[in-house]
Amino acid sequence: MPICDAITLKHVPLTGGYRLLRLQAPAIAGPARPGQFVHLRIPGLEPTALRRPFSIYRAEAGELSILYKRVGRGTEMLATLQEGTTVSLMGPLGNGFPLTDGTTKPVLIGGGYGVAPLVFLASRLPRKGVILMGGRSAGDLLCIEDFEALGWPVETATEDGSRGTRGYVTALLERHLESTDAAPELFACGPDGMLRAVGARAIATGCRAWLSLDHHMVCGIGACLACIQKVHTPGGGTRLARVCKDGPVFEAREIVWKEPS
Amino acid sequence: MPICDAITLKHVPLTGGYRLLRLQAPAIAGPARPGQFVHLRIPGLEPTALRRPFSIYRAEAGELSILYKRVGRGTEMLATLQEGTTVSLMGPLGNGFPLTDGTTKPVLIGGGYGVAPLVFLASRLPRKGVILMGGRSAGDLLCIEDFEALGWPVETATEDGSRGTRGYVTALLERHLESTDAAPELFACGPDGMLRAVGARAIATGCRAWLSLDHHMVCGIGACLACIQKVHTPGGGTRLARVCKDGPVFEAREIVWKEPS
């Protein structure tokens, strides 16, 4: 698989401290599937710094984009990246979301930067669905126009009520599952707590939920075992899956949640 | 003494891979004397990287300039510094050259970036003299216009003969000492071999030679003892002087040269 030196085409701030980074990376953009990620070496960090994983937000015509939030020293440094600069990327990594066969109605649930892979997913799913989006406040709601441009209805919830329903995105999900007749299939990416809630709801409802986990990573390719997740095996046992290689997407029933500590 | 956050006013390439960096640093520029140096923290190196010492090339009207050559990872990184960026400086450090009383004729001998402090010196000495300048080739001869603007004659030597006399600057010195009637006083800054030769010649001739040593430094202020030089004491013994604090300028007779290894 390719390790690419990608040129930064565009790098712009969005709302709420998020940024959009567009890179020229045909070798990765070509084969990329929704839910996969790239492992990015951040220019300006010391040469011995680890790579950082970011979901693929868009991949078309040789271009690959990510959406990210400044949260620590790597993303702070990334935010200073000049257009024209070269960035080393490994990818596309991970399994990605299943693209389903069109018999179920996709319900996408995203929080914060978790909506990034869902935009890519919405663009590739065989059937339109709905996106339920949550965040602390209006600034954390990203990519609404992207979904609208794809013809997907967007429902929003913010914790502070500054846009959409006040509360968590999972409340939107509750309401949605109660009111819909179509067989829903859930696709979620966001904070751990949200994923757990979505997974629990899916199991209770009897629908499938594809959850993209956000574990800290080192190698990103399945070699170091830093990112393991205990999952059920078909035989009734469990095994330690690697989120970077066997995931990041798992069906809710597979995951053995650890006790909240 | 001040540790300044100095703003980069101008940063331009010169010939031969040298660069000029002009900084706004009134607290250091004010008290600075020729032969003193600043200890500079290079932005872009990891925050734990050591400072680098650079001679003061100019200090006037609150501005301080250095001339430097790209030789390693620190100066490579320094070369990417954008105008407007802030740089942490400690200084002015070291003893500097004596400004003499005008009874001797100053003969300045410089090689490579060693001419930088000599420009500053020429601008402050009470009496005009001559500058003998050496380098590998024409591109290594710096600041000729500076000396000419100060009304100092410039004699040059290059190893490849691309400008001035072919050979070492010390050959110019030989000739100069033979032909002059005035009581010369030497001021030299440059590679170790040049300093040794100048010192030996001064001792043989019976004139004084002020040599600015270029030892690797850590603290730059006399605390760590990384930069010591064995020197003779007036009593006939020796002591370990700190080049950063007790130097970098020593009179040729003080220095106990170690055997060339």
Add this chain to the structure above:
Amino acid sequence: MNAPVTPEMAVNVGGIAMRNPVTVASGTFGYGVEYAEWIDVRRLGAITVKGIRLEAWPGNPLPRHVEVPGGMINAIGLQGPGVAGFIGQYMPRLREFGVPVIVNIWGTSLDEYAEVAARLSDVPGVSALEINVSCPNVKAGGASFGTDPAALASVVAAVRRRTKLPVIPKLAPNVPAMGPFARAAVEAGADALSLTNTIPAMAIDIETRRPVLANRIGGLSGAAIHHVALKHVYDAAQAVKVPIIAMGGIFGAREAIAFLIAGATAVAVGTANFIDPTTPLRVIDGIRDYLIRHRMASVSELTGSLQT
């Protein structure tokens, strides 16, 4: 005296014939197959796989790593499929690469070490056993086998008795001086030495006032440990004559060459694989370029060439 255009890169490490002196450090290259999707692993001098004990082992809870200045601290906890799992799941693929395979083994008792060694001894494609002694000696109350020369010797001897493969103890860096350990290992039958492993370290989240790693303690690797490892390699090379595989903070040919000059016969790239998977190949090329530039006919001229 013209130096050859292509210097000799092959080395023999205690019986392992390597086409060049560059392998990978155990635990940083999975079981070889993972990075085979990314680089041409057939170019490596050898492949060293992650630590294997007798039975499958789950390793530590998460978080298992933290990034720190100049490197990382890991507490993966030696998760692995056990000997049988390793042989079944990975050896077929590894054999196809046609590269010597060094299997890193561990146990919590002398018997376990010996048993793992015996089971791997006749497996086709396995070229040598690297003995990880930086793991707790359960009988001795959890102290590590690697930090007492006598305990080290007992592990090496136990493994030695049960295998004809080259035996390569991998020494721990958190010792006052490497000499006594190197000598103890060689006297007990080591064919070569690997050094060093990670340095025990700890990270604390000052906001929560908890250890960052679930295991509390982990091992520091990366650039931060290179110069410590270099001293250990030098000391070991002064103490014994067997070949040394050196590792610790190799990020390019520069560090690898320093290790060779200090006395190593081969080198292993570890943490750098995570950051740039092409590092081992860059190191191979860089060593070759260095030999050409310095007009050396063979990499063996570099080994122990330090002028002091």
Add this chain to the structure above:
Amino acid sequence: MNAPVTPEMAVNVGGIAMRNPVTVASGTFGYGVEYAEWIDVRRLGAITVKGIRLEAWPGNPLPRHVEVPGGMINAIGLQGPGVAGFIGQYMPRLREFGVPVIVNIWGTSLDEYAEVAARLSDVPGVSALEINVSCPNVKAGGASFGTDPAALASVVAAVRRRTKLPVIPKLAPNVPAMGPFARAAVEAGADALSLTNTIPAMAIDIETRRPVLANRIGGLSGAAIHHVALKHVYDAAQAVKVPIIAMGGIFGAREAIAFLIAGATAVAVGTANFIDPTTPLRVIDGIRDYLIRHRMASVSELTGSLQT
């Protein structure tokens, strides 16, 4: 429950009353007077001066240092003016600062350690003796006093017998486990412990194939060693009850606070002084801010507060 606006910063380290828990690491702050031109040294909790032996000592030839990733390696070689020189040249000035002075002492025999301690014992302004045991024991063939618990105990006991000042052995990091050393030191009479010193390391110039340092071997300090030191401090704090002065890679309040949480009572800023002389003051302010933010009444609440 309102936390006080100004938390209590004073600590007592084995008898040294410090107005705050921040001192400087021996050898990185000269004799106090050098940095007095740059920062207000009267704000420090204590000043720890460079290692002193009986007679003046020239140290090592140049080069004495090399910059490496995450830090530096130094082989200054303990250059110093000897006890009499130190007392005459530096103590008058140091006394004026009104800050406790910790004198770092060393020797190459037990007698020398003891003699240095005795001579400093009644010097006004000297508050404590930090014993550097990471130097060669000439009688024992150059092995370090600091890497054998029995040798360590003998040095501590020898010094203890000749002084009434607080005795603070400074432990070496290149040991398998800190517990036995901490216990040996305390049983021999240590009032507090300093840890850690630099980690032995080496650098090679691959072009000349020579060691970079004239002394061949030096000590690694700086960010690279912080997490190794942190583990040692934690282990020592688990092993003994005496106060600990922690050092190794403190570049700001973050590392200092981690040391305190791990069990240190005070901290020392070393290599960072060279890069930013205001570091110790930033650390003092940063600890105070942290205490306020976390509503802690005293820095002593932080000491050993690790949740495990």
